[in-house]
Amino acid sequence: MIALDSRPRLAAKARIRFDRKTARYLLLYPERGLVLNPTAADIATLCTGEHTVHAIVERLAEKYAPQPRAQVEHDVMSFLATLAERGLMQTDP
């Protein structure tokens, strides 16, 4: 479980890139890539080690209003869990 006050940062091996062909962002890492939907791209872009999970949720809840905050929080948590599982994220305390 990822703590709300932790500060996620993309792992050194992961890099975000815009894909002109599909107009989506890709998260690239050795031999692989994840296609990011717009929300995931927003979350990944905020994983710089500066923002807490809580702050990321706040930021996106504002952007995606009137989507319920609980829904946004769920999206953030599940995407961060995907990243962690693949070793694509570090959390700074």
Place this chain on the structure above:
Amino acid sequence: MSDEYRPYTLVAELTYRCPLRCVYCSNPVDYARHTDGLDTADWLRVFREAEALGVVQLHLTGGEPVLREDLEALIEGARALDLYTNLITSGIPLSRERLASFRSLGLDNVQVSIQDVMAPSSDRIAGSRAFERKLEVARWVKELGFPLTLNVVLHRENLGHVEEIVALAEALSADRLELANTQYVAWALVNRRALLPTAAQLDRARRVSAAAQQRLRGTMEVLFVMPDYYSEFPKACMDGWGRRFIVVSPDGLALPCHAAHTLPGLHFDNVKHGPLETIWCESPAFNAFRGEAWMPEPCKSCERRTIDFGGCRCQAFYLTRNAAVTDPACVLSPDHGLIEAARQQALSASGGDFEYRAPRSTARK
């Protein structure tokens, strides 16, 4: 051309030259005929044209890519195109200073291969004293802040060492460990008798690596690639012919896979003589095994034909002399007996003599 055929990865084989002589080298047996034919400007144009076609991943490989004196310029050019660039090296002719400069030029990942966990057995496979130096290079990779992929090709002489390999990868803080069973094409096919493991060896190694994969999830990615000689169905070789990968050989041939230019009857175009897009979309060789029109039975009416695309064309050719048949690795192939015979042989083989990679003028078989 539809998204069904979009290249994501360019494999740039910058040279076939290499200081090592690995007994399973994937370079063609007649590699010495293909000299370095592309200069810096040619390669940079290939990168640009590949990126325009949709490529986002670039592998700088060979042979030994660090033998190219223009590698710095190539890395810089790749970075300017925002390609995710991976250097695949034996580590041998590489200095720490040069590696550090690759870092500042924007190289993303370094893959170092080792052959085993101890110098004598590792060097025996590489045909050269290299092991200690490789470990040193792997340490530099991490010290300089790169992600590290450790690649180990597995065969009957090292399959029993998977625990030790995992431990070594952890000690080196590798980010990704590739435990890739030998694919029996090129030099590995020449040396198949001495390399092909038994089912029991494989089974054990697979269990060990599955446990490591579980334990290291989130820290180190552990990948175990089964050899298709022991799988029911073949692999989707290169994710399908001319579908996701472009390989460019040192002399400039644009290819769907590392060994395609050794198949007779196909003419591959040189990137020096035309734009990559035309070659990718229109050349008869890239279209030869796309889709299903070329497929014979049993593939033609098989449910898996959109999953494995009938397997490896090169393996089909090297085992049956016909590139357009079902990969013999498939249990449904009428030629599957060839694979069963090789497995049978592995049960009685006692390891053996290798033929090391060395220049040959023509492929012998």
